[in-house]
Amino acid sequence: MKLTAMGPFFLVLIASCIHVVICSSNGNHNDRLPLLEFKKAISLDPRQALMSWNDSTHFCSWEGVLCSVKNSIRVISLNLTNRGLVGQISPSLGNLTFLKILVLSTNSFSGEIPRSLGHLPHLQILSLQNNTLQGRIPTLANCSKLTELLLANNQLTGQIPVDLPQRLENLDLTTNNLTGTIPDSVANITMLQMFSCAMNYIEGNIPNEFANLLRLQVLLVSINKMSGLFPQPILNISNLVELSIAINDFSGVVPSSIGNSLPDLQAIELDDNFFHGHIPSSLTNASKLYSIDISSNKFTGLVPGSFGKLSKLTWLNLQLNKLQARTTQDWKFMGSLANCTELSELSVAYNYLAGQLPNSVGNLSSMLQGLFLGGNQLSGNFPSGIANLRNLVTVSLFGNNFTSVLPEWLGTLNSLQVIQLSDNFFTGPIPSSLSNLSQLISLDLESNQLNGNIPPSLGGLQMLQELLISSNNLHGTIPKEIFTIPTLVRISLSFNRLQAPLHANIGNAKQLTYLQISSNNLSGEIPSTLGNCESLEIVVLGHNFFSGSIPASLGNISNLHFLNLSHNNLTGSIPVSLSGLQFLEQLDLSFNHLKGEVPTKGIFKNATALWINGNQGLCGGPPGLHLLACPVMHSNSANHKLSVIWKIVIPVAIVLVFAAVFAFWLFRRRNQKTKAISLPSLGRFPRISYSDLVRATEGFARYNLIGQGRYGSVYRGKLFPDGKEVAIKVFSLETRGAQKSFIAECSALRNVRHRNLVPILTACSSIDSNGNDFKALVYEFMPRGDLHNLLYSTHSSEGSSCLNYISLAQRLSIMVDVSDALMYLHHNHQGAIVHCDLKPRNILLDDDLVAHVGDFGLARFKLDTAPSFVDSNSTSSVAIKGTIGYIAPEYAAGGQVSTAVDVYSFGVVLLEIFTRRSPTDDMFKDGMTIAKLTEINFPDNVLQIVDPQLLQELEQREDVPTTIIRDSRAQILHSVLSIGLCCTKTSPNERISMQEVAAKLHGIQDAYLRGN
Structure with missing residues (x-):
């Protein structure tokens, strides 16, 4: 009774309490x-x-x-x-x-x-x-x-705050737009365990006060603008586990005690700086290291054999340094790395490793997935030890001197996804066993001496994205089977001897963006099914024997940026459908048998992006093409009214429509997003946009301008995010000939790769911020500038100004480098190239005074086996193309270009560097030239015209009598200048070839080095 009576009251009381709580909360x-x-x-x-x-x-x-x-x-x-x-x-x-x-x-x-x-x-x-x-x-x-x-x-912008909370343990500011320096006050946060300001714009060095951060375990400051010597405070942070100061401007020597000071270190990244000296052997005392990246520096000497002590090492990147290995003893490090049983990636690419790769490479970890040995001086047969590395995903041996045939066992490494064997001297056929590599993504065999057919079985590689086999001696047909690979993005088969028609199956390659099959013997009609490849951006079919008409279906390739059908036997008219390709930026139809009216819209309105010369039957088109008007067909039955319509109304309507279309096109083009493309010659390189180059040069700031030429300007810049220093050549497209200079340089650099050519990194063909065409090439930066600057710039010495001192050995080395480059261009490349503008300003020097030939804006290409050359990219011109003082006389007189043109220019440069007299000096007039001056004084009075510095060079040595030195010096100079005279003969037929020049200079250099 009592419970029953109290029940409702109890429930009401509970409900009230709940209500109070909820009401209080709300x-x-x-x-x-x-x-x-x-x-x-x-x-x-x-x-x-x-x-x-x-x-x-x-x-x-x-x-x-x-x-x-x-x-x-x-x-x-x-x-x-x-x-x-x-x-x-x-x-x-x-x-x-x-x-x-x-x-x-x-x-x-x-x-x-x-x-x-x-x-x-x-x-x-x-x-x-x-x-x-x-x-x-x-x-x-x-x-x-x-x-x-x-x-x-x-x-985020601005600087790192100086008043950060003092109890911070983890501070991560990675990937922002922060500037300034790291505040000293950060070191007051003694509890700090992780600090990262990577990928910003931080300058200066790491504050000395950081030595107080004894609990710090992770320090990441990579990809900034930091500079100075190796940050010494780091050595006091003994608990450090992860250190990255990569991609900055640090320099000097890495402390030899680094491994002793940081015993707990597990990962270290010093890459992309300017460290030099030997790799500290103490690194191996940090026994917990699993990742080491010291690539892209200037480390010299040998690779430490003690790396084998690091049992947990999984990643070792030493590429892009100056490390050496020639003897068996030098290569001991490869054997020691066999003890690193967890090693998965090893790169020693782009160093000075020479000779045969030891068989101990086969003893490396069974877990190894990436082996990068490219860009060295390795030779001999294909390394047989690689057969033991069953889990390899990438094998990269490009840019060496390997010979022999490619082994069939290569196809048994079932995990392979990337094969890079380009730029060697491999011979024989392409192994059919490669078709067993079901996971293969990229096959790069370019620039070798392979022969035979392309195996049709490669069509079974259903994951393949890149098939790159240009610049070999392949013949036969292009197998139709490869066009059935659903993932195929790039095909490069140029500069071979492939023949027969291009199979219609090419239309099945729906993902294909890059097709380069120029300079072969392909014939028949261009398949109309090519228009089904709607992803194509680059199509280069030039220098073949294609016949028939240009398929109108090519107008369906909406993403097309570059189309080259030049130097074929194409007939008929130019399809109007090509004018509807809104992204088409370059069109080359030159040297065919086309006829009829040229379309007037789209790409055809831009005369600088269009090549149609060498087609005698073309007419009409936009006024900028300067073609003859097409003949008008008259009708006898036309009455006066119809005549008025045809003569007045319709033309006016066409003009109005054309103006509206042009205005709309211009509006869209000016508002179109900047879009970078990889040109046909540069397809292997990464894409880069206009905005990337603006950022790299800080808005093309004048203080980053390092040179100007007839067709453009060159800026110094740093690419984001890796901070790589580059030289950016921006073409002045309003200058007549600049567009063709850009194309010529791209074409010249399409397949050339040599240590004495300026390395090109990428290209940009885009729209600038004002909607105008923008073209630029990005090269590796050469810190010592050009040869002209080295010869004629001055430096201070005891209050006076004097010319840079350049030793005989340095001059010899520079000219040997240049001769090697020209020999490669003239004789070691299937599409031989004539530079046509060799001069000291186009010879660039790296930190070690290694010479690199650059500026291919006037280059010409060999079209047949005859000794004469013509410009494949332009019509004839009365204007002299080249530089006065360096131009061969027959070329100046309007004759055809040949390799002898470069030989003459080389001879002038050689005489100039040893006499230090410019061929445009005031003394050279009234028929007197630098070659004639040398000839007049040769051989008896040679020492009277050479650079006086060369006579003084060895006279300071007390161990050799001066008379012996002068006699030895005279003999060397006599030999060198005689080569210059052989190169500058008036008749091109009397000049020696670059093969002879290079051989003679190498002999002189070897003799000089032996005698010193």
Whole structure:
């Protein structure tokens, strides 16, 4: 009875209590309202992450919200990571005064970080990484309990704050736009365990005070603008586990004690700096190291054999240094690496490793996936030890001197995905066993001496993306089977002896973006099915024997940027459909048998991007083409009214329509996003955009201008994000001939790769910020400038100014380098190239004074086996192309180009470098030339005309009598200058070839080195 009577009262009392609690919670607006304000600032919530944030649900139950119920109900955590939220971070979050954790990472928040977050006294973790936040980092000094500040991958600007919270343990500012230096005050955060400001624009060095950060385990400052010697404070941080100072401008020697000072080090990245000297052998005392990257520096000497002590080593990258190995003893490191049983990647590419690769390479870890040995001086047969590396994914041996046939066992390495064997001297057929490599993605066999047919069985490689076999001696047909590979993106088969028609199956290659099969013996009609390859961007079919008409279906390839059908036997008219290709930037139809009216729209309106010369039957077209008007057919039945319509109304209408179309086209072009393309000659290189080059040169700033020529300007720059220093040649397209110079240089560099040619990195063919055409080539930067500057610039010496001192050995070495480059261009390349503008300004020098021939803007290409050459990219011209003083007399007189033109220029340069007299000096007039001056004084008075510095060079030696020195010097100079005279004969038939020049100079150099 009593229980029954009290029941309703008890329930009412409980309900009242519950109501009080809920009302009290809902009445606490301190945290609920700031959250609602935060929601209001969200403009897009694609995953409905904030759907639960409504009045029917208590805010402590809202998604991402966590409350504390200890004393009062307050929000202590807001975690909305990876919800796809778009909007700004509301300053209202600064009112969540009990907040301990704020995680909004991996969304699309923009705007600035609210300053109000600096008023959260209990905040311990602030993670806003992976957004698009801008502005400066606000002061967070009042967040005295903050232990993690994670702001990576945003667009923050300004400097690193000097008043960071003192209890921070993890500070990550990676990938922003921060500037300035690292504040000394960071070193006051003695609890700091991880510090990263990588991928910003930080300058200076690491502060000395960092030596106090004894708890620091991770230090990442890579990809900035930092400089100076190796940061010594690092050596005091003995707990360091991961160190990366890569891609900066640090220089000097890496301390020999680094491995002893940092015994716990597990990963070290020093790559892309300017460190020199030997690799510290103490590195191997850091026995926990699993990753070492010291690539792209100037390390010399041998690879330490002690690397084998690092039993946990998985990654070793030593590429792009000056490391040597010639003897069996030098190669001991390869055997020692067999002890690194977990090694998966090894690169010693681009060094000075020579001779045969030892068989001990086969003893490397069974886990090895990447073996990179390219760009060295390795020779001998294909390394048989590689057969033991059963798990290899990438084998890279390009740019060496390997010979012999490719082994069939190569096809038994079933894990292979990338094969890079280009630029060697491999012979024999392509192994049919390669078709067993079901995972193969890239096959690069370019620039070898392979012969036989392309195996049709390669069509079974259903994952293949790149088939690169240009510049070999292949014959037969292009197998139709390869066009059935669904993943194929690039085909390069140029400069072979392939024949027969191109199979219609090519239309099945739907993913194909790059097709280069020029300079073969292909015949028949171009398949109309080529138009089905709608992904194509580059098509180069020039220098073949294709006949018939140009398929109108090519107009279906909407992404086409470059089309070259030149030097074939094509007939008929130019399809109007080509004028509808809005992305087409270069079209070469020259030297065919085309006839009829040239279309007037699209690419045909841009005379600088169009080549149609060598087609006698073409007429009409835009006025800029300067073609004859097409004949008009008259009708006898036309009456006066129809005549008026034809003569007045329709032309006016056409003009109006044309103007409207042109205006629309111009509007679209000016508003079109900048788009970079890889040109046919540069397809293997990475793409780069106009905006990338603007950033690299700081807006093409004048202080980055390092040279100007007739067709453009050259800027010094740094590419982001790797910080690689480059030279960027920007073409002045308003200058007549600049467009063709750009094409000529691209074509010349398409398949040439030689240590004495300026390395090209990539190209940009795009639209600038004003909507104008933009063309640029990006080269590896040569820090010592050009030969002209070396010869004639001065330096201070004891208060006076004098010419740079260049030793005889250096001059010999430079001319040997140049002769090797020209010999390669003339004789070792199937598409022989004549430079046509060799002069000291086009000979660039690296840090070691190794010479590199550059500027191929006037280059010409061999079209047949005859000794004469013509320009394949331009019509005849009366203007002299070249530089006065260096031009061969027959070329100056309008004769055809031949290799003898370069030989003459080389001879002038050779005489110039040893006499230090410019061929344009005032003394050379009235028929007197540098060659005649040498001839007059040769051989008896040679010492009277050579550079006086050469006579003084060895006279300072006390161990050899002066008379002997002068006699020896005279003999060397006599031999060198005689080569110059042989090169500068008036008749081109009397000049020696570059093969003879290079052989003679190498002999002189060897004799000189032996005698010294």
